[in-house]
Amino acid sequence: MRVGGRSALVAISLGVLAWAAAAAQAKELTFWSHWAAELPKREFVEAVIKEFEAKNPGTTIKATWYEKTALYAGLKTALRAGQAPDIFYAEPDQAEYMDNGFLLDLSGLDWSKVEPWAKEAWTHKGKPYGLPLEAWTMELYYNTKMMEGLGVQVPDNRQMSPDAFMDMVKKAKAKGITPMALGVGDRPYPGAHLTHEALVKRLGTDDYDKLLRGKLPWTDPRVVDTLKWIRSLTEAGLLPNTFSTLKLAEAHVYFHTNPGALTFLNGSWYTSRAFNPVDKGGQPKDFPLGIMQFPAVPGAVCNECRTIAIGGSYVANAETKNRKEVLAFLGTFLSQEVGNRWLEKVQVQTGIKTDASKVKDTQAAAYFSMIEKTNAGAKYYFGIPIQVMTGKPKEVYIQVFNNAFPAGIISVEDAVKQQAAAY
Amino acid sequence: MGEAPAHRDDGLRKPWGTIVAFLLPAVTIYVALTAYPAVRTLWNSFHKVLPRRDEYVGLANYVELAGDEIFWKAVRNTIVWACTSPLVEVSVAMLLALALYAKVPGARFFRVAWFTPVLMSYVVVGILWLWIYNYDWGPVNAALRALGLGALAHPWLGDPATALPSLIFVTSWMWTGFNMVVLLAALHSLPREVIEAAELDNCGWGGKLVFVILPLTRATVLNLIVLSFIGKMKIFDLVWITTKGNPLWATETVSTYVYKRAFEWTTFDLGYPSTIATVWFVIVLTTVLAMTWAFRRREKLEF
Numbered sequence: 145m146r147v148g149g150r151s152a153l154v155a156i157s158l159g160v161l162a163w164a165a166a167a168a169q170a171k172e173l174t175f176w177s178h179w180a181a182e183l184p185k186r187e188f189v190e191a192v193i194k195e196f197e198a199k200n201p202g203t204t205i206k207a208t209w210y211e212k213t214a215l216y217a218g219l220k221t222a223l224r225a226g227q228a229p230d231i232f233y234a235e236p237d238q239a240e241y242m243d244n245g246f247l248l249d250l251s252g253l254d255w256s257k258v259e260p261w262a263k264e265a266w267t268h269k270g271k272p273y274g275l276p277l278e279a280w281t282m283e284l285y286y287n288t289k290m291m292e293g294l295g296v297q298v299p300d301n302r303q304m305s306p307d308a309f310m311d312m313v314k315k316a317k318a319k320g321i322t323p324m325a326l327g328v329g330d331r332p333y334p335g336a337h338l339t340h341e342a343l344v345k346r347l348g349t350d351d352y353d354k355l356l357r358g359k360l361p362w363t364d365p366r367v368v369d370t371l372k373w374i375r376s377l378t379e380a381g382l383l384p385n386t387f388s389t390l391k392l393a394e395a396h397v398y399f400h401t402n403p404g405a406l407t408f409l410n411g412s413w414y415t416s417r418a419f420n421p422v423d424k425g426g427q428p429k430d431f432p433l434g435i436m437q438f439p440a441v442p443g444a445v446c447n448e449c450r451t452i453a454i455g456g457s458y459v460a461n462a463e464t465k466n467r468k469e470v471l472a473f474l475g476t477f478l479s480q481e482v483g484n485r486w487l488e489k490v491q492v493q494t495g496i497k498t499d500a501s502k503v504k505d506t507q508a509a510a511y512f513s514m515i516e517k518t519n520a521g522a523k524y525y526f527g528i529p530i531q532v533m534t535g536k537p538k539e540v541y542i543q544v545f546n547n548a549f550p551a552g553i554i555s556v557e558d559a560v561k562q563q564a565a566a567y
Numbered sequence: 568m569g570e571a572p573a574h575r576d577d578g579l580r581k582p583w584g585t586i587v588a589f590l591l592p593a594v595t596i597y598v599a600l601t602a603y604p605a606v607r608t609l610w611n612s613f614h615k616v617l618p619r620r621d622e623y624v625g626l627a628n629y630v631e632l633a634g635d636e637i638f639w640k641a642v643r644n645t646i647v648w649a650c651t652s653p654l655v656e657v658s659v660a661m662l663l664a665l666a667l668y669a670k671v672p673g674a675r676f677f678r679v680a681w682f683t684p685v686l687m688s689y690v691v692v693g694i695l696w697l698w699i700y701n702y703d704w705g706p707v708n709a710a711l712r713a714l715g716l717g718a719l720a721h722p723w724l725g726d727p728a729t730a731l732p733s734l735i736f737v738t739s740w741m742w743t744g745f746n747m748v749v750l751l752a753a754l755h756s757l758p759r760e761v762i763e764a765a766e767l768d769n770c771g772w773g774g775k776l777v778f779v780i781l782p783l784t785r786a787t788v789l790n791l792i793v794l795s796f797i798g799k800m801k802i803f804d805l806v807w808i809t810t811k812g813n814p815l816w817a818t819e820t821v822s823t824y825v826y827k828r829a830f831e832w833t834t835f836d837l838g839y840p841s842t843i844a845t846v847w848f849v850i851v852l853t854t855v856l857a858m859t860w861a862f863r864r865r866e867k868l869e870f
Contacts, residue, residue, distance in 0.1 A: 386703055389722070389724055538833070551725055
């Protein structure tokens with residue numbers, strides 16, 4: 145009895161010790177991400193999480209999915225309170241995270257697996273802070289059948305002249321078709337795509353960069369002329385009447401389904417919504433999707449110039465107590481195989497080095513083939529204006545060039561004056 | 568004789584332990600959730616409040632605020648909203664309450680129907696009215712087109728000239744029912760003998776309304792106006808759901824601007840948003856005290 149009692153005591157003690165050791169080894173990394181409603185991206189990331197957990201027994205990832213606005217608001221308070229997750233979603237324009245020392249230096253990752261320009265987008269004072277998962281270019285999508293029906297020919301180089309583009313707008317309008325689906329009901333940037341794609345072509349990347357940073361005046365005649373050209377397009381009826389309140393998801397549907405628009409100016413992440421099943425807002429199965437370049441701009445010095453941007457990325461909390469595990473998790477993304485899986489699943493470009501020729505899905509392969517053609521010979525400017533601007537210039541830019549100017553409720557002169565005064 | 572004062576002292580001795588025990592929870596909650604945040608906001612307004620470091624900037628935030636055009640646009644919009652909406656809400660509510668008081672046919676149905684909007688959240692109301700104001704298929708423009716007035720069809724929330732009035736209309740639609748119910752209760756509590764005396768004096772409906780009903784419900788009306796005014800000075804939800812302050816800050820309110828500066832501008836600084844909140848608190852408090860003082864000269868207000 146006494147011996148049995150001792151044995152039991154020893155067994156229990158060993159059990160407790162084993163449990164305590166296991167508990168000490170088990171680690172849970174917290175992970176907050178945007179893309180709650182963007183299923184392909186979410187499923188891709190969830191697959192990577194499972195892969196990491198399988199390779200690292202004892203370490204689990206507790207993922208929480210948000211929509212972007214709610215995520216950003218939550219992160220601002222959580223970071224300040226020292227309660228932010230180990231890993232979270234961010235975009236490179238959020239320099240305030242780096243300025244305030246909230247992000248972990250990710251120099252320890254294998255950056256040879258990342259496109260140099262993508263690393264550059266996340267490099268701050270010589271150190272890389274974000275894993276650039278999502279990359280995108282500005283694309284002008286169009287309905288090929290509708291375009292044929294109007295008798296409009298997209299040239300071989302996929303870039304219409306200013307006159308041909310205006311002719312297209314007028315022909316569409318005459319047939320009761322909205323020439324371009326755009327809406328700014330819930331986003332601070334879609335309306336401004338018109339302006340920034342035109343300005344980067346007219347000014348070239350260097351002067352365009354100076355303009356956004358307040359080193360070139362918005363009263364520059366080249367800027368004013370370009371805005372007048374855009375105004376002539378909007379006055380010809382380029383945009384839907386619901387432009388001011390049309391939300392991003394609704395603009396997608398407006399383009400491909402109801403009522404149907406001729407073109408749609410959007411980031412190449414178009415696929416993350418449009419390639420969803422039809423009942424989840426995706427485009428019709430046989431939708432005749434075409435992609436062309438933004439039209440040539442009168443007086444442009446660089447019609448091949450266009451915007452490329454790093455979008456959704458993952459960063460690590462500088463105060464994480466699990467640095468080694470965090471770096472290991474982020475490192476799981478860094479392989480050509482995972483990059484190709486992103487292309488296949490999400491059908492958007494990535495900052496991870498990939499080989500698009502290995503994409504097997506026919507829809508994705510066709511899509512990347514079109515993207516490749518429109519981007520042939522392109523000269524890129526990195527980031528859309530709201531990723532470059534901060535503070536008041538950014539707020540004024542959103543109100544003026546995302547909303548009021550394309551809606552036609554402010555003159556070119558007033559728009560220029562307001563933006564110039566914001567610096 | 569000599570012991571009497573001692574007895575009096577014993578009787579008057581306050582049970583401090585009990586008092587503290589009862590007050591402590593409420594005082595703790597008040598200090599933690601109201602007093603401290605208010606004092607801290609005031610303190611923040613004199614600082615640049617960044618994570619892990621605060622930097623004293625004196626009156627710099629106040630000086631910047633004085634020249635902040637967006638803030639003054641937001642102030643103007645909020646004041647227009649707070650001054651017009653209560654008047655519309657309360658006057659329409661009085662008409663509806665009088666109709667129900669007079670027992671119009673279907674009064675029971677109308678009482679429920681008119682009160683229903685206040686039961687909905689601003690989120691639901693915002694989405695509902697985004698549809699109603701939709702340019703292409705919203706009922707407002709559809710009705711105009713059906714009546715042959717298609718030229719008047721309008722992007723109601725997309726035009727700076729109509730965006731704010733359109734939102735003011737929504738809040739009036741939403742809150743009129745609440746005011747109506749309160750006024751109806753006030754009407755039902757009017758002293759019957761006064762009404763009967765007026766009727767004995769051959770006072771018609773108009774006379775009863777002007778000389779009896781309105782004077783007797785004056786305190787309720789003024790309370791409702793002040794409450795509505797305070798509510799509109801803080802309006803946030805509806806704007807955030809529908810326009811986010813667009814277009815061209817035509818619907819920007821002070822609350823939405825504070826939120827944008829605190830959480831949407833690419834900065835962690837809470838000093839400047841705290842300055843806006845402090846200045847606005849002073850303006851609202853002063854206005855409410857002035858209204859109270861003005862109204863109290865004739866009526867006692869309770870809110």
